[in-house]
Amino acid sequence: MVPPFLLQLGVSAGFIVLMVVLASVAKIPRANPLLDDAALRRLLADDFPEQVPDRTWIAGDGQAGLAAAGKTALVAFRLGDGYVTRDLPWDDLIRAHRTPDGVQLLFNGPGGGLARLAWPGEAPWPPERP
Numbered sequence: 001m002v003p004p005f006l007l008q009l010g011v012s013a014g015f016i017v018l019m020v021v022l023a024s025v026a027k028i029p030r031a032n033p034l035l036d037d038a039a040l041r042r043l044l045a046d047d048f049p050e051q052v053p054d055r056t057w058i059a060g061d062g063q064a065g066l067a068a069a070g071k072t073a074l075v076a077f078r079l080g081d082g083y084v085t086r087d088l089p090w091d092d093l094i095r096a097h098r099t100p101d102g103v104q105l106l107f108n109g110p111g112g113g114l115a116r117l118a119w120p121g122e123a124p125w126p127p128e129r130p
Contacts, residue, residue, distance in 0.1 A: 032081065034062025041067075044077045047085040057127050059102065060118035063106035068129050075105060077115035084113055 033039065040056050044067055053067035053074060065079035073093055076085045086107045097104040103121035119125060 007027065011070070032078065032083070035059075035065045035076065036085070037064070040065035040076055043085055044074050045081055046067075048074055049089065051087075055129065059116075059122060064115055064117045066117065068127075073126075074114050075107075077113065077117070079113050084111065085110065086113065086115070090126070090129070096125065 035043075036060055037056055037058065040058060041053060043065075044053060045052070048069070051069040051072060051074065053069050056067040058065045058067060064075065067072065067074040067076075068090060071090050072087050073090045074085060074087050076083050086105075088105075088107070093105075097106070100121070101116070103117045103125055105115040105117070107113045
């Protein structure tokens with residue numbers, strides 16, 4: 001191999017290592033506002049335009065929300081530095097894992113995710129439907 005090629009290869013490898021180190025060190029999250037009823041309805045309308053929520057609930061910490069739309073539960077929760085939405089049959093909410101801090105809903109599949117809803121211990125789960 002010729003020296004100019006080795007020099008270019010070394011410089012390129014050095015910059016790649018520098019970018020990887022910089023990306024791992026620079027963990028500057030994007031600030032997201034907490035969910036309120038209007039923000040939850042807007043997120044759900046964007047992802048599920050054909051389903052109109054009958055009623056909504058916001059988690060105690062504002063990091064997640066739940067909506068009832070017919071026999072479907074629509075869930076929005078923080079994942080990474082944004083919010084994602086998922087849907088599931090309302091009857092599946094009964095299988096949610098209850099913790100001292102609230103409720104955990106595990107979504108399988110390509111999108112997946114773990115929704116953590118800060119739900120008071122004395123509040124019934126799943127919530128009463130209208």
